[in-house]
Amino acid sequence: xxxxxxxxxxxxxxxxxxGAAGLVxxxxxxxxxxxxxxxxxxxxxxGPLGLGQFVDRVPALFxxxxxxxxxxxxxxxxxxxxxxxxxxxxxxxxRLWSMRGMVFGIGAAELIGSAAIIAGGxxxxxSSLYAAIGLGLALALSSTALVLxxxxxxxxxxxxxxxxxxxxxxxxxxxxxxxxAMAPNVGDDGWANLVGVIMTGGITVAVxxxxxRFILPHLFAQAARTKSSEVFLAASLLVxxxxxxxxxxxxxxxxxxxxxxxxLIAETDYHGEVESMTEPFKGLALGVFLITVGMGIDxxxxxxxxxxxxxxxxxxxxxxxxMTATLLRxxxxxxxVALETSMLMxxxxxTTLIVLGTAVTARLISTDIAEFWQMATAIGLTVTPILARxxxxxxxxxxxxxxxxxxxxxxxxxxxxxxxxxxxxxxxVAELLRSHDQPxxxxxxxxxxxxxARREGYVxxxxxxxxxxxxxxxxxxxANALIITMDDPVLAxxxxxxxxxxxxxxxxxxxxxxTAHAAELxxxxxSDAVPETLESSLHLAETAxxxxxxxxxxxxxxxxxKREDLQxxxxxxxxxxxxxxxxxxxxxxxxxx
Numbered sequence: 001x002x003x004x005x006x007x008x009x010x011x012x013x014x015x016x017x018x019g020a021a022g023l024v025x026x027x028x029x030x031x032x033x034x035x036x037x038x039x040x041x042x043x044x045x046x047g048p049l050g051l052g053q054f055v056d057r058v059p060a061l062f063x064x065x066x067x068x069x070x071x072x073x074x075x076x077x078x079x080x081x082x083x084x085x086x087x088x089x090x091x092x093x094x095r096l097w098s099m100r101g102m103v104f105g106i107g108a109a110e111l112i113g114s115a116a117i118i119a120g121g122x123x124x125x126x127s128s129l130y131a132a133i134g135l136g137l138a139l140a141l142s143s144t145a146l147v148l149x150x151x152x153x154x155x156x157x158x159x160x161x162x163x164x165x166x167x168x169x170x171x172x173x174x175x176x177x178x179x180x181a182m183a184p185n186v187g188d189d190g191w192a193n194l195v196g197v198i199m200t201g202g203i204t205v206a207v208x209x210x211x212x213r214f215i216l217p218h219l220f221a222q223a224a225r226t227k228s229s230e231v232f233l234a235a236s237l238l239v240x241x242x243x244x245x246x247x248x249x250x251x252x253x254x255x256x257x258x259x260x261x262x263x264l265i266a267e268t269d270y271h272g273e274v275e276s277m278t279e280p281f282k283g284l285a286l287g288v289f290l291i292t293v294g295m296g297i298d299x300x301x302x303x304x305x306x307x308x309x310x311x312x313x314x315x316x317x318x319x320x321x322x323m324t325a326t327l328l329r330x331x332x333x334x335x336x337v338a339l340e341t342s343m344l345m346x347x348x349x350x351t352t353l354i355v356l357g358t359a360v361t362a363r364l365i366s367t368d369i370a371e372f373w374q375m376a377t378a379i380g381l382t383v384t385p386i387l388a389r390x391x392x393x394x395x396x397x398x399x400x401x402x403x404x405x406x407x408x409x410x411x412x413x414x415x416x417x418x419x420x421x422x423x424x425x426x427x428x429v430a431e432l433l434r435s436h437d438q439p440x441x442x443x444x445x446x447x448x449x450x451x452x453a454r455r456e457g458y459v460x461x462x463x464x465x466x467x468x469x470x471x472x473x474x475x476x477x478x479a480n481a482l483i484i485t486m487d488d489p490v491l492a493x494x495x496x497x498x499x500x501x502x503x504x505x506x507x508x509x510x511x512x513x514x515t516a517h518a519a520e521l522x523x524x525x526x527s528d529a530v531p532e533t534l535e536s537s538l539h540l541a542e543t544a545x546x547x548x549x550x551x552x553x554x555x556x557x558x559x560x561x562k563r564e565d566l567q568x569x570x571x572x573x574x575x576x577x578x579x580x581x582x583x584x585x586x587x588x589x590x591x592x593x
Contacts, residue, residue, distance in 0.1 A: 013066050016046055017288055024287075039287050040382045043294020050299060066295065080145055080289060080350065081258040082281055085240050088262015089275045099163050106160070106327050107167025110345075114140035114323045118316065134359035135373065137175050139316050141168050141349040145286060146384045151344055156448055160328060160341045169255060172351055179358045204250035205260060208243065212264035220270040229277070236274045237281075239265065289350065290381070296353075297378045298371075305372065313376045317346040317387070334447070336395035343391030347380035348373075416441045418479045420465050420495065421486035422453055425511055429483055430458055443474065466491055468498070477503045484510040484526075489517050493524045500525025 024038035043066075044050050052065040119136030123129070144165045151158040216239065223235040239261050247257030265271050302309065324342035329335065353374060360370045417433060419426045422444035433440045442460040444450050453460040463470045465486075476482055476499055484492050492510050499508060507527045512518035518529035545555045 012063055016042075016064060016066050017284075017291065019064075020046075020287065020291060035287070037382050037385065039290035040294035040297075040378060043291035044297045044299060045294075047291075047295030047297075049295065049297065066291070077254070077289075080286075081240060081244050081254055082278060082286075085258040085262040086275060086278065088259045088264075089266050089271050099159070099166075102160070102163035102331075103167050103170075106331055107164040108171075109327050110164050110324050111137075111140050111168055111171060113327070114320050117319050117323060121315070121319075128364075130364045131359075131369075134179050134355070134362075134364040135369075137179070138352045138355035138359065139348050139373070139377075140320065141172075141351045141355065142320070142345040143347060143349040143351075143381060143384060144169060145289060145350050146347075146381060147344055147388075149286075150385065150388045151341075156333070156337045156451075157341045157344065160333060160337065161344055164324070164345060168349070168351070169259070172255075172354070175355060176358045179355065179362050179364060201247065201250045201256075204247060205256070208246065208257070208260050209264070212261070213267070216264055217268050220265075220268060220274075224270065232273065233277045236265075236278055240278075293350065293353075293378050293381055297375050301371075302375060305375070309372070309376050309379060312373070313347075313380050313383075316348060316376070316380065320346045336398040336447070339398065340388075340391040340395035343387045343394075344384070346387055347384045348377040350381070352377045416459075416479065417481045417483060418443065418474055418476060419483045419485060421484065422449055422458070422460050423485065423487070425487075426483075426485040427453070427458070429485060439480075443470075465495060471495065471498065476506060479503075479506060481507040481509065484508070486511070487513075489513055489520075493517075493520050496521055496526050497524040 020039065020042045024035050024042060028035045028038045046052065046065045048066070050065070051061050055061045055065060115133075115136040117136075118139050119132040122132035122135055127135070142161075142165060147161050147165060148158070151161045219235055219239070220232070223232045226232075240258055243257035243261035244254035245257070247260070248254045265274055321342045324345050325338045328338035328341060333341070356365070356370045356373055356377075359365045360367055416439040419429055419433075419440055419442040422430070422442040426442055426444070430440055430442055440459060442453065442458060443463050443465055444453070444460055445462070445464040445466075447462055450460050450462045463473075465471055465474075482499060482503075484495060486492060489512075492512075496508055496510055499506065508525065509528045509530070510521045510526045512521055512529045512531040515531050518531045521529040542555055542559045545558075546552060
């Protein structure tokens with residue numbers, strides 16, 4: 001079939017990709033569903049095994065299907081490279097060194113343990129030893145491309161997941177060469193090649209780490225002097241590509257070079273600019289990768305084997321979840337963190353497809369078996385966001401039950417000032433109370449914030465104040481005061497009304513978003529409500545007046561008077577239930593100004 005310039009294969013494929021990105025992401029975001037599922041479904045629909053197989057019968061389908069799967073796959077691989085590069089940008093050598101125990105301890109145990117159990121299952125079902133090892137190693141890998149964007153690298157779950165994923169990425173090359181060494185026609189030479197590649201790769205990475213420290217600052221300094229965003233972007237992509245090509249030439253995976261490049265740039269002053277410039281490319285390329293995953297799924301084969309596929313992927317998920325959760329618990333992780341991390345890491349990976357291809361080339365497994373597990377892997381990637389959501393919800397319930405306030409709020413906490421919410425505002429309030437020797441206790445529902453604050457010496461308890469039983473255990477009737485700092489207007493009003501119902505004399509000071517919200521808080525029973533918009537405008541006016549040369553005393557007096565007048569106006573509006581009218585007036589003033 002021949003097509004004009006704008007009907008060429010490249011233009012058609014580009015149209016489908018950009019159309020998918022423009023339609024899938026907003027549609028699934030509106031439904032609060034991960035676009036990962038959407039991209040894979042698009043790949044199934046428009047790929048060669050979907051509508052693409054009917055192009056000869058219906059030529060118009062050419063414009064809405066993907067026919068050049070090889071070119072798309074190459075771009076998808078570049079997306080994975082950019083993803084690893086962005087991960088490197090978030091790290092530092094100091095942080096990486098501090099994680100060495102998790103990476104080579106838990107990471108190694110998780111990969112080897114999961115692979116051994118999965119391989120044992122295949123042996124029980126009659127597979128050969130080498131086929132079982134190949135399938136076990138392939139299915140034990142987890143998806144860096146999906147897991148880290150979901151978990152990040154800063155939370156407890158993200159740090160645990162990143163440690164294991166980093167070891168898997170480092171182990172990918174030895175796995176590929178080990179499978180090649182198992183091939184019947186390779187014999188002992190395969191192991192010699194493996195040792196040679198490891199030595200060559202190690203020397204290459206070392207040279208890159210040393211040379212990059214001297215070259216990259218000068219390169220980006222020159223790019224920055226041009227004051228051209230295009231030149232800076234070109235320099236960033238050049239570093240990524242060269243690093244990936246160097247490690248590929250040394251026999252390592254290109255993603256190792258991308259990670260090293262990110263680590264090196266993270267040590268320079270330009271990492272923030274590089275990260276912001278490469279972010280759009282990473283997201284689009286990752287979407288293309290997921291489309292290629294969907295293109296590998298045959299809807300007809302999926303319909304015929306759905307029972308076997310469902311059983312297979314469920315078995316892999318269960319094995320990896322149990323193994324990962326057990327190892328994390330033995331390492332001292334909390335139950336909620338261990339469960340959430342293990343469910344996030346449970347599905348197979350995009351690198352599973354690479355290992356399966358290597359096993360087929362080495363004639364360890366047949367093509368039919370590889371195609372079956374490729375479909376199972378695609379299904380696993382599709383359900384990864386769902387597993388992440390379920391794991392997060394279950395982990396939260398576990399933390400609320402086991403790490404709640406049952407024994408955490410002791411009797412001596414009752415006579416303190418209680419701060420609900422320990423984010424930026426709550427921490428500032430606690431610092432000022434502490435500086436004046438006023439006893440306090442903070443209550444926060446994010447266990448990671450609680451642990452960090454405790455390490456820094458703050459008195460913080462874990463608990464979800466949205467639950468009525470948590471408020472009851474706080475014994476607020478005996479507290480000195482209640483300070484509500486959460487940025488949740490509805491919850492703040494509900495808590496104020498509930499507490500005021502049985503603690504009539506308790507001072508309740510609440511953070512408000514604006515004057516209308518403050519009026520609602522006063523109506524609910526707050527002693528004082530502090531609107532953020534009011535305080536920021538008063539502080540801005542005070543600073544401007546002082547900078548204009550007006551004496552500090554009169555400025556403070558006028559600001560104090562203005563604050564008092566506005567607070568009285570808000571209280572009056574609360575008594576007359578004029579909060580909606582007050583909100584409209586402030587919106588009109590803001591629009592006119």
